[in-house]
Amino acid sequence: MPMKDRIYWVMSSIGVYTVKSGYKLAKIRKRKEEQRGTRAEHGCSMSWATLSWNSVWRMNMKPELQHFIWRCLNGILPVNALIMDRCSKGNFLCKCCGENPETIEHLFFFCNSAQEIWKTAPLDWDGLKNFRSKFWLWWEEMKDAVREEKGRERIELTVHLLWQIWKSRNGVQFNNKRREPVVAVSKAVLEWREYMEAQEEGDKAGWGLIARDWQGEVKGAWAVPSTSCSNAKVEEAKALRLAMLVAKQNGWRRVEFESDCLQVINDINSTNDEAVRCTVISDIRKLKYRFDECCFAFTKRENNSVSHTLARKALQMECPAEWKECFPGWLLELAHADCKGSCPFFSVSWIAYH
Numbered sequence: 184m185p186m187k188d189r190i191y192w193v194m195s196s197i198g199v200y201t202v203k204s205g206y207k208l209a210k211i212r213k214r215k216e217e218q219r220g221t222r223a224e225h226g227c228s229m230s231w232a233t234l235s236w237n238s239v240w241r242m243n244m245k246p247e248l249q250h251f252i253w254r255c256l257n258g259i260l261p262v263n264a265l266i267m268d269r270c271s272k273g274n275f276l277c278k279c280c281g282e283n284p285e286t287i288e289h290l291f292f293f294c295n296s297a298q299e300i301w302k303t304a305p306l307d308w309d310g311l312k313n314f315r316s317k318f319w320l321w322w323e324e325m326k327d328a329v330r331e332e333k334g335r336e337r338i339e340l341t342v343h344l345l346w347q348i349w350k351s352r353n354g355v356q357f358n359n360k361r362r363e364p365v366v367a368v369s370k371a372v373l374e375w376r377e378y379m380e381a382q383e384e385g386d387k388a389g390w391g392l393i394a395r396d397w398q399g400e401v402k403g404a405w406a407v408p409s410t411s412c413s414n415a416k417v418e419e420a421k422a423l424r425l426a427m428l429v430a431k432q433n434g435w436r437r438v439e440f441e442s443d444c445l446q447v448i449n450d451i452n453s454t455n456d457e458a459v460r461c462t463v464i465s466d467i468r469k470l471k472y473r474f475d476e477c478c479f480a481f482t483k484r485e486n487n488s489v490s491h492t493l494a495r496k497a498l499q500m501e502c503p504a505e506w507k508e509c510f511p512g513w514l515l516e517l518a519h520a521d522c523k524g525s526c527p528f529f530s531v532s533w534i535a536y537h
């Protein structure tokens with residue numbers, strides 16, 4: 184579950200950080216810096232913020248991570264020293280070590296907690312030690328590695344590590360919970376791998392979702408195009424996660440989810456934490472608690488023909504399609520054949536086209 188920031192964000196009227204208010208602050212900062220002539224100091228015709236901005240958006244990573252790096256580069260990540268500086272609120276010290284002002288640089292490079300994470304990580308940037316006094320300067324140097332062999336992958340993994348350092352920090356800051364460095368590192372590596380794998384095969388894929396009520400009546404159907412991933416299990420789990428979000432959006436509180444991938448259902452239902460080999464499964468386990476009643480069951484492919492057909496249709500689509508209230512004849516016919524009177528479910532299917 185995403186953690187709620189309890190920080191008052193001075194740039195927005197409602198006191199919480201929004202992208203719009205982030206842009207506003209970045210703009211003001213940029214203008215100030217230009218006035219101070221820092222552009223000339225860095226010897227480039229574009230400001231460093233613009234350069235870094237472009238480099239961030241060209242990177243192959245989740246938009247959430249791109250936005251996170253962008254906030255770091257623009258000095259607007261809400262670290263304690265910045266909040267103190269902007270709103271004279273809170274404690275400017277780093278809660279992880281309790282010794283130093285929490286600046287972005289302290290958070291990522293100098294705090295003991297961060298250093299432990301870097302020591303455990305499968306890569307190092309020891310050659311950039313001299314650039315750590317300013318995060319953006321370090322970033323500018325680090326991203327030059329893109330020209331080296333496997334450089335792009337290293338940079339992308341680095342972003343995942345920075346993100347996990349931030350997450351570990353938030354755990355201490357807001358919940359007084361410390362995470363072992365190895366947990367942060369394995370989470371970074373896992374998420375990075377999953378994302379890479381999903382990108383590797385650019386083939387098309389499709390998800391099909393169908394929702395029924397307890398009488399077996401169709402309540403909604405969705406065909407969602409996606410890019411295929413090398414791991415079919417992860418894709419099936421993603422389709423299930425999507426079904427859960429759709430169910431939540433529709434206000435359905437008691438839901439049974441079905442999938443024709445037995446392994447995914449077993450992983451979700453297992454009480455063993457070892458089964459959480461992918462972050463999607465752990466998302467599903469967390470989402471489960473947002474329902475009054477929610478269970479997961481396996482269904483045979485033969486009994487799942489509507490969602491399978493929807494998944495196949497999604498392959499031909501550019502944008503997701505949704506049917507509610509009014510359904511095409513073929514869908515109702517297949518739904519009737521699948522249901523055979525007594526098996527109400529929200530079932531999902533995934534198909535890849537290679």
Ligand SMILES: [Zn+2]
Nearest residue numbers: 277279280294
């Ligand atoms: Zn610290």
